[in-house]
Amino acid sequence: MAEFLLALFAFLILHSIPAIPAIRERLILVLGRAAYFSLYSLVSVLVLGWVFYAALNVDYIPLWEPSAWQAWVTLLTAPVGVFMVLAGLFSANPLSVSIRQGQRPGAVVSATRHPVLWGFAIWAFGHVVANGDLRSLILFGGFALFALGSIPMMEKRARRRLGEQWQRQSEKTSIIPFAALFTGRTALTGDAPLAVAAGVTAALTFWLLAGGHAALFYADPLVLATAF
Secondary structure, three states: OHHHHHHHHHHHHHOOHHHOHHHHHHHHHHHOHHHHHHHHHHHHHHHHHHHHHHHHOOOOOEOOOOOHHHHHHHHHHHHHHHHHHHHHHHOOOOOOOOOOOOOOOOHHHHOOOOHHHHHHHHHHHHHHHHOOEHHHHHHHHHHHHHHHHHHHHHHHHHHHHHOOHHHHHHOOOOOOOOHHHHOOOOOOOOOHHHHHHHHHHHHHHHHHHHHHHHHHHOOOHHHHHHOO
16 A cells, blocks of 8 residues: 555656646756657656556455446546547647647637546546545545646636736636536637547547456456446
8 A cells, every 4th residue: 555655646746747837847948848748748657557556456445336337437437538638638728738839729628728637537536436445546536636626726827827818718718617618608619639639539448448458457347337
């Protein structure tokens, strides 16, 4: 459990760096923007792998009985979460997390101005429901709380950075997913980042359900969904 908590702490600290402008901008200045994002992505993947490796070595302590509907929650929410994360990262978004520069937000921002954070939270929540044990609650619950807890910080940072432009850029989107669409403040559109994110999500989902998830995490979602 100690290694698992240490790995999770390292992951959370690592993902706090982009929210600290002084550290982030200093690293970009020293490394260059492309090198910074490439190195940061590589380290993030490695640390995330460490987190899952450590979690798989923690004793299983059940908290509730598993059932098929819980697995279906994950099957439905996980692809949505992955799609939102990818679409958010691939789209320019001065209001929140993105790997692309640009003042004109991508189409996904019409759904929510924090697609990466909401997508990560949705993905994590879906895994909390399907995994009724202590380590999964700590792992995925921690991910979800970290993602949603970062939203107020992102809001404050964007307001400070954009100044007078913040009101103009934020009025056609919302924090709560689809709130701006339902209230008529914006219209649903499409663009290339959305299409790419949809394609990558579909391919990744197919691979995971075809055996990738079982190979990596020793659990087959389709078997769990039909086992009870």
